[in-house]
Amino acid sequence: MEKEKWKRSARLVDLTNQLLAQPYTLIPLTTFAKRYQSAKSSISEDLTIIDEVFRSEGSGELETVAGAAGGVRYIPKLDLARTEEILVKLCEELEKPERILPGGFLYMSDLLGDPTLLSRVGRIWATLFAGVKIDAILTVEIKGIPLAYAVANYLRVPVVIARYDYRVTEGSVVTVNTVSGSSGKLKPLSLSKRSLPQGSRVLIIDDFMKAGGTVRGLKDLCLEFEATVVGVGVLAEAHVPGRFVDDFVSLISVSEIHERDRTLRVGIGNVFKDKFVE
DSSP states (O other): OTTSOOOHHHHHHHHHHHHHHSTTOOBOHHHHHHHHTOOHHHHHHHHHHHHHHHHHHTSEEEEEEOSTTOEEEEEEOOOHHHHHHHHHHHHHHHTOGGGEETTTEEOOHHHHTOHHHHHHHHHHHHHHTTTSOOSEEEEETTTHHHHHHHHHHHHTOOEEEEBSSOOGGGOSEEEEEEEOTTTOOEEEEEEETTTSOTTOEEEEEEEEESSOHHHHHHHHHHHHTTOEEEEEEEEEEEOOSSOSOOOOEEEEEEEEEETTTTEEEEEEOGGGTSOOOO
């Protein structure tokens, strides 16, 4: 089909697919012109139509870069109404008493294995940090991994994984001690020296935060790599005194967990407080 000039209807569909499959990737207009055997002016008109649809549906926007090395890139976003709808449903699911675990934690493994939910959460964070230069997403094994990759799928940056247990396959590592918010015990947290270039701009993603010992440890690791933490995103936060970190974006807030009578209170986190989802 590439050898012949495409019909405009087919071109619009394929253009949209190309952009959706490569978020944050700058694609030269010449690439599209050659693919569809069409003039750049025609491609520009098509892109204007696609951009208008994206914006009206609250699913993102197209960014045009002028010049010889320019082109167009798709910036995935999620509008305020859809974001709130997703988080309200997530709150309802997390508020089920049977999710309460010993120590004031919530069972979330099933949610972290749901590809549809992960994609939606990833898009929310991609929206929140859309204007931030990010070189890597840092998380900790194990449950933070699917969340980190969900965000990376939209932002198109690598995922870096810190581990509690040293593995020979990681090569040389940098290790810091973290304080567990639930037990108060020290735990070693390691990151391969090869995994994060010096001076990187890092987005930290985690699944559940109580006192914030894990996030504090991840920040300390970033200092060892002379990396800058440009943001912290947690899926759910629990309200506990003496928290180690206070600069983060939470999607879900767990204000009360009573293990004895199996009750809890869950609501939307601070995601709308300092960050506005357009």
